[in-house]
Amino acid sequence: SMASPALLMRVVASAYSVAEKAATIVRNVMSAGDLGIVEKAGPNDLQTKADRLVQMSICASLARKFPKVTIIGEEELPTGDVTEDLIEDGHCEEILKKPCPTQYTGIKEEELVIWVDPLDGTKEYTEGLLDHVTVLIGIAYGGKAIAGVINQPYYNYEAGANAALGRTIWGVVGMGAFGFQLSEAPAGKHIVVTTRSHSSALVNECITALNPDHVIRVGGAGNKVIQLIEGKASAYVFASPGCKKWDTCAPEAILHAVGGKITDIRGNSFQYNKEVKHMNSAGVLATLRNYDYYASRIPNTVKESLVP
Secondary structure, rough: OOOOOOOOHHHHHHHHHHOOOOOOOOHHHHHHOOOOOOEEEEEEEOOOOOHHHHHHHHHHHHOOOOOOOEEOOOOOOOOOOOHHHHOOOOOHHHHOOOOHHHHHOOOOOOHEEEEEEEOOOHHHHHHOHHHOEEEEEOOOOOOOOEEEEEEEEOOOOOOOOOOOOOEEEEOOOHHHHHHOOOEEOOOOEEEEEOOOOOOOOHHHHHHHOOOOOEEEOOOOHHHHHHHHHHHOOEEEEEEEOOOOOHHHHHHHHHHHHHOOOEEEEEEEOOOOOOOOOEEOOOEEEEEEOHHHHHHHOOOHHHHHOOOO
């Protein structure tokens, strides 16, 4: 008889289905027309009904199946009963069929930390920039991001009424990443993707120093890493605090699964153990290829301004 799938593969397979359910909730809230927007820290820090419902759905669904896993979500929500219609019990069979990388076969539930951003790119969501929006479920072990699921609820939304809406990208370090076509940015071109709504003098000083051929300003950390793995950008650069662990965990796992690299602006890797502080206070530098080229061009003045 077949050995039962390793815990990690069961968690990823469930996270895949949970993310698809999340996408349905995101689309339903938008089409119902009442986003229920509240400001958290200010006009660029918003929370909607979709953020709240999706986080409850993801956390409750995964906690029910994997009760000893630590799950950390972006939104501070009252812990109450979650209605059954928010629970997703399914899993992706295709993922369960893949062999778990040997370094992760012995993992126990209590050793995993799941970082959840229920709706990455909330501001863009409220403004109708729907292709910027992602749902992020990152899985960490030993403080490292080892697997991730990124759902884009509105992938293809401009392709017409008959196009299939939404997609789910997933990956495991040591195995690879799936659900998209891996592509590299044009050779010799320096295309930088950066923040759309959190710009600053420091952010712009850092980008200028890289002398890019082109700068893309879009919302969402998940969206920016997708730009890298699909070859639309060669570096994701954000010289500012503001990004959090739930923004980077899932994208990091997927980027590392295809040979990319992500660090803070000073070159330090991110830690994802459950005790870690939530803010990535020294920003983000990520590439699919040629990390050293960009890292070597970050000015010392910028590095010194950002304390990890």
